[in-house]
Amino acid sequence: MSAIVSGNQIAEIAALVGDPARANMLLALMGGRALTAGELARHAGVSASTTSGHLARLAAARLVTPARQGRHRYYRLASPEIADVVHALMVATGGSPARHRPVGPRDAALRLARTCYDHLAGRLALALADALHARAHVVEADGGAVVTEAGRAFLVDFGLDLDAGASSRRPLCRTCLDWSERRPHLAGRLGAGLLGRLRELEWVADMPGTRALRVTRAGEAGFVEYFGLAPDWRCEAVAPGWGG
Numbered sequence: 001m002s003a004i005v006s007g008n009q010i011a012e013i014a015a016l017v018g019d020p021a022r023a024n025m026l027l028a029l030m031g032g033r034a035l036t037a038g039e040l041a042r043h044a045g046v047s048a049s050t051t052s053g054h055l056a057r058l059a060a061a062r063l064v065t066p067a068r069q070g071r072h073r074y075y076r077l078a079s080p081e082i083a084d085v086v087h088a089l090m091v092a093t094g095g096s097p098a099r100h101r102p103v104g105p106r107d108a109a110l111r112l113a114r115t116c117y118d119h120l121a122g123r124l125a126l127a128l129a130d131a132l133h134a135r136a137h138v139v140e141a142d143g144g145a146v147v148t149e150a151g152r153a154f155l156v157d158f159g160l161d162l163d164a165g166a167s168s169r170r171p172l173c174r175t176c177l178d179w180s181e182r183r184p185h186l187a188g189r190l191g192a193g194l195l196g197r198l199r200e201l202e203w204v205a206d207m208p209g210t211r212a213l214r215v216t217r218a219g220e221a222g223f224v225e226y227f228g229l230a231p232d233w234r235c236e237a238v239a240p241g242w243g244g
Helices: 006-016 020-028 035-044 048-060 080-092 103-114 123-134 149-158 188-200 217-225
Strands: 066-069 072-077 114-116 117-121 138-140 144-147 174-176 183-186 204-206 214-215
Touching: 006 080, 020 035, 020 048, 020 066, 020 072, 020 080, 020 214, 035 048, 048 072, 072 144, 080 103, 080 117, 080 174, 103 114, 117 123, 117 183, 117 188, 123 138, 123 183, 123 217, 138 188, 144 149, 149 188, 174 188, 183 188, 188 204, 214 217
Parallel strands: none
Antiparallel strands: 066 072, 114 117, 138 144, 144 174, 174 183, 204 214
């Protein structure tokens, strides 16, 4: 594929994402899970036949990738780069004038801990980034993030394989602006590996029907004991550390 991108191509992609139904489908896939057309139809609030047409256009533009398993066809975002685009739009939208609506329990849960495609977001993600930064396991460099030798040893001891996916173009560690907290959390292969390990240890658990994650009792203890998180890390009024 040519590296030269025209304005017309950008406009075509923007038009695809600009449709509310398709935008809601892409937002639903930001949870990192593959979803069926029926599940995406419910998220978009449109009929099954309309959903089929939308998904065909998204797949043709390589924004989503279909995969068949048994009788079902599942869809997921085509790549981490597409997730980055959707996330950037979420951040931009978050800076627009606030709409008048009460903050419900689901909003509070999303702000505490959630998935951002394949990595962790929310106050838990920022607390972990701050803890790694405070111990000089991850440091800021060139507007991004770098894992130090001490950090590599710490993370490998925690059970992460930092060499997984090293042959890909995806960086080991980068920052991603958290749309609810307005500070960067950690992404890249490190962010994805960390979320996978937390799920494996059952420190966090997926909440049905939402991108929110529940912090388990084991996680409450583990985050404090291993990462050195303050017991009040859940509080909104925390002193800014990483990116503050």
